[in-house]
Amino acid sequence: MSTALNANHLLYLLQGAGWTLGLSLIAFVGGGLLGLVVALLRISPVKLVRIATAGYVQLIQGTPLLVILFMTFFGLPALGVKMSPLAAAGLSLTLYVSAYLGEIWRGSIQSVPRAQWEAAECLALTRTQRMRLVVLPQAIRIATPPTVGFMVQIVKNTSLASVVGFVELARAGQILNNSVFEPFLVYLIIAAIYFSLCFPLSRWSQRLERRVSPAQRPADAVIAQPAALSIT
Template sequence: MIAEQLQLILQSAWAALPTLLRAAPITLGYALAAMLLGLPLALLVALARLSGIAFLRWLSGVYVSFIRGTPLLVQIFVVYYGLPSFGVTLSPLVGGVLALTLNAAAYLSETMRAAILSVPRGQWEAALSLGLTRRQTLRLVVLPQAARVALPSLGNTLIGLVKDTSLVSVITVVELLRSAQLVIARTFEPFGPYLAAALIYWVLSSLLELVQRRLETRLARQG
């Protein structure tokens, strides 16, 4: 009996695999889009939190606190179902990417802020004494060093985004998890498709972790 059940699960997982593999690039695309769009926003938020302007520090602090203090699922609902109340209607694709971007930017901003603060103050003073402006010092001296410090956390955030994309399935985005649910709706066998989806998430995360480690090793050799 158990052997037959296991065989049924493996068969359903194998049957669902082609559909899920077609959805995997969508999942990865969502994560990469949120990461690439979130990085510039995160840098602006991090600089605002380090700014000498009290209002900017307060505003950026509220943003980070709100995003970090509320569930991503609620944020997705606010963006997709809440914004139409103000006349802003987004497609599931845009709404999902926007919610993930805003969420990622809040976490990335803290990573960047800590990385910038980790650069010794003497680096700023030396660059300024050579005639560089504060903006040039930030761009040419501080940020390259901060990027090395932030790389592990940036990689972890991207891996987390790959898993978080499963939440956009609630707004009908046909990514990996939603594809598994659609397969289950046809076959009425949930374990196999969910197991196959979990394995694909695991493989994607493992590959990204491998890339992250190789980048860290290369940067360590260059340093």
């Protein structure tokens, strides 16, 4: 590489940004699917299931993501499970995201007015039908703003994947800086790229929050009830 920052260096950083987005997508999809299971188990009628799931959430939330990355990348191979940097980073972020999204979605489900649950019971719907037809459609609307907001944290936390050798944006910047020796300029560009990725998500989350917040007023909850009851 040339020691002067040029277009090829910028292209290299953009390729790293592409891997950052890819890893963020893996973490969000995998963590979202597992997080939905966590959220549903957290409100299970079986007490033992609720306790076990709460323990999982507390364990993941109480452990730094960096430690989870080290345990996945260095610990699993000691048990005979080989992990590539991408697989280790994807698995670690999936576990991390699932704990937080699970709690976000659990809170959203439980914030649906109790009258909605009782009305569904009066219609003789099963628990699965109540969740699918009445509760979850309303919980999704409540959960969307914090979920989008948490996506910003996912994008930023992908930078920790560099510790296991995965070349995303932060790692690409480190490699580039070792070549051109211009840390201020290189990391200024990296910060600008992260900002361009995260700022639209932050603004989108704020707009969604303003749009959803009126629906959480008691009067609107009453208005929403006939719509929920009509899904039969």
